[in-house]
Amino acid sequence: MQPDCVTSKKSLVPGFDESNVLEPLGLEYLAAYLLDHGHEVDILDMRIDGNLTKAIKKFKPEIIGTSCNYTTNVNLIKDLITEIKKFDSGIKVVVGGHVATFLAHEFLSESEVDFVVRGDGELAFQELVGVLVKGGEVSQVKNISFVKDGKEIHNPVRDLMPLEELKAPARHLVDKYRKKYSSFYWRSVGTIDTTRGCPYNCNFCSVWKFSQQKYRVKSPEKVVNELEQMPEKYIVFCDNNFLENTTRAEKIYQLIKEKGIQKKYYFIARSDTIARNPDLIRKWREIGLLEVFVGFEAISSEALNKMNKRNTIENNEKATKILADNGIITFGSFIILPEFEENDFKALLNYVKKLDKENSHLFYPMFSILTPLPGSDLYQEQKNKITTKNYDLYNNVNIILPTKLPKKKFEKLYVKLYSKTYNLLKLARMHLNKAFVPSTLSFIQFSFKHGLPWFLWKFKKPQTCLFIALVIAGFVLVYLL
Numbered sequence: 001m002q003p004d005c006v007t008s009k010k011s012l013v014p015g016f017d018e019s020n021v022l023e024p025l026g027l028e029y030l031a032a033y034l035l036d037h038g039h040e041v042d043i044l045d046m047r048i049d050g051n052l053t054k055a056i057k058k059f060k061p062e063i064i065g066t067s068c069n070y071t072t073n074v075n076l077i078k079d080l081i082t083e084i085k086k087f088d089s090g091i092k093v094v095v096g097g098h099v100a101t102f103l104a105h106e107f108l109s110e111s112e113v114d115f116v117v118r119g120d121g122e123l124a125f126q127e128l129v130g131v132l133v134k135g136g137e138v139s140q141v142k143n144i145s146f147v148k149d150g151k152e153i154h155n156p157v158r159d160l161m162p163l164e165e166l167k168a169p170a171r172h173l174v175d176k177y178r179k180k181y182s183s184f185y186w187r188s189v190g191t192i193d194t195t196r197g198c199p200y201n202c203n204f205c206s207v208w209k210f211s212q213q214k215y216r217v218k219s220p221e222k223v224v225n226e227l228e229q230m231p232e233k234y235i236v237f238c239d240n241n242f243l244e245n246t247t248r249a250e251k252i253y254q255l256i257k258e259k260g261i262q263k264k265y266y267f268i269a270r271s272d273t274i275a276r277n278p279d280l281i282r283k284w285r286e287i288g289l290l291e292v293f294v295g296f297e298a299i300s301s302e303a304l305n306k307m308n309k310r311n312t313i314e315n316n317e318k319a320t321k322i323l324a325d326n327g328i329i330t331f332g333s334f335i336i337l338p339e340f341e342e343n344d345f346k347a348l349l350n351y352v353k354k355l356d357k358e359n360s361h362l363f364y365p366m367f368s369i370l371t372p373l374p375g376s377d378l379y380q381e382q383k384n385k386i387t388t389k390n391y392d393l394y395n396n397v398n399i400i401l402p403t404k405l406p407k408k409k410f411e412k413l414y415v416k417l418y419s420k421t422y423n424l425l426k427l428a429r430m431h432l433n434k435a436f437v438p439s440t441l442s443f444i445q446f447s448f449k450h451g452l453p454w455f456l457w458k459f460k461k462p463q464t465c466l467f468i469a470l471v472i473a474g475f476v477l478v479y480l481l
């Protein structure tokens with residue numbers, strides 16, 4: 001039996017395709033479990049190699065599993081399923097992943113998919129493939145949904161597997177794509193998950209629902225063992241709340257230090273944990289932490305409470321300072337509410353500018369327009385108000401809820417948030433920081449590869465080209481000295 005795993009063709013968020021292609025870790029886990037049971041498996045990463053039919057002809061899979069983690073990819077995956085079935089209706093198609101879990105009914109009723117796997121996929125997919133190959137009852141396979149005699153069946157879910165038992169992901173199956181994986185300007189990026197789920201329950205987030213509000217962790221030994229085997233210099237921890245267990249994070253730090261592992265890290269953390277543990281941040285900086293993503297979400301405690309964030313503005317500010325004091329770049333995300341008026345946009349802009357300035361401009365603000373995503377409480381509350389069913393637009397930069405301001409005005413003020421908080425001088429300042437030498441080299445390489453100088457020249461901005469050339473020269477000097 002030859003199951004094949006594919007990732008989606010193209011993300012619909014502008015810019016993400018180019019600069020954010022991480023290895024398909026979920027599929028690598030599934031593949032590890034199938035290989036262990038003697039199946040032949042391959043991974044086709046369609047973000048890099050879009051030729052599906054060529055791959056099917058070559059590999060001749062009997063089962064294809066495809067991943068749908070993003071609401072923005074739902075239409076894409078439905079098209080992919082149609083394409084596979086058109087090519088060979090005998091191939092069994094299975095969809096799994098974060099969003100497939102919450103939209104199982106939709107996939108079953110609006111596409112030709114044979115099975116949906118809900119929640120963690122390792123054991124469910126392995127059992128399903130076993131039943132499809134050797135025979136058996138799909139009704140016995142937990143976590144799967146399918147249609148039988150015109151009726152939708154959603155089998156119950158199994159207990160969550162302790163992460164300590166997880167097999168290592170079959171990373172070798174994407175060796176052919178490895179050089180292409182990147183995270184913004186980081187090249188040679190490896191991805192690792194060390195926890196799953198989150199103990200909090202923010203109303204706009206679906207992560208905690210996916211993992212039944214449980215927070216599972218891998219032991220520090222298992223994490224560091226995995227890190228040691230990864231050849232990449234840059235590591236993206238794709239946990240949603242990496243620091244939650246601070247004793248564990250401290251132990252991982254100690255082990256990385258003891259073993260002399262030399263890598264650069266990015267993780268996502270809550271501001272309250274950072275605010276309470278400045279020493280832990282200092283230690284992680286020492287072993288290579290370069291960037292942290294923090295969901296600040298709002299600039300008033302009242303707004304935070306409404307989102308059920310269970311955090312404070314004071315923690316947000318404290319965390320930003322701690323990160324900046326350690327020379328760590330903060331990606332700080334804010335949510336733009338549909339009821340925002342001009343004053344709210346102004347207040348947010350001023351707040352972010354102040355935060356940025358106070359923290360030596362080591363701050364990348366990010367602005368997400370409130371988007372009820374399937375699986376979240378917010379979706380349940382607001383789904384009748386959503387103005388479009390086109391999932392391509394559920395990417396946090398489109399307006400899908402009615403706004404208080406006229407739409408055009410809202411959009412204009414939204415764009416202004418970015419144009420007023422980013423400028424070349426700020427980027428240059430950040431990248432001239434010695435700590436970012438490797439990132440900056442990567443950034444320069446990326447810019448040249450994607451034709452930035454040509455782009456600037458074409459738009460008749462030689463002065464900008466000159467400016468960038470000076471920044472690069474300055475950077476080279478800093479690097480050499």
Ligand code: B12
Pocket residue numbers: 011012013016020021022023025026027029030064065066067068069070071072073094095096097098099117119120121122125193197205206207238239240368373374375394395396
């Ligand atoms: C890394 C990441 C990213 C990376 C993606 C890199 C890439 N794709 O190359 C970046 C930073 C670019 C990103 C971007 C975005 N992301 Co993101 N991202 C994540 C994150 C943190 C980790 C994903 C991951 O690798 N998990 C680890 C692996 C092991 O798990 P997994 O992939 O889920 O796979 C398991 C199961 O899902 C299942 N499974 C998966 N595929 C399949 C397939 C089959 C056949 C089967 C049987 C099972 C199965 O089995 C696997 C093993 O158990 C998740 C949160 C999370 N923890 O999952 C958010 C998450 C998926 N992202 C989210 C969002 C909202 C976005 C953005 C829209 C954010 C934005 N404002 O722009 C964009 C959209 C990008 C797009 N493509 O459209 C949301 C999605 C919510 C939703 N309902 O749509 C999540 C859940 C985060 C959140 N807090 O809500 N993201």
Ligand code: SF4
Pocket residue numbers: 198199200201202205206207208240241270295309
């Ligand atoms: S937004 Fe972050 S803290 Fe809140 S539930 Fe989601 S992962 Fe947890």
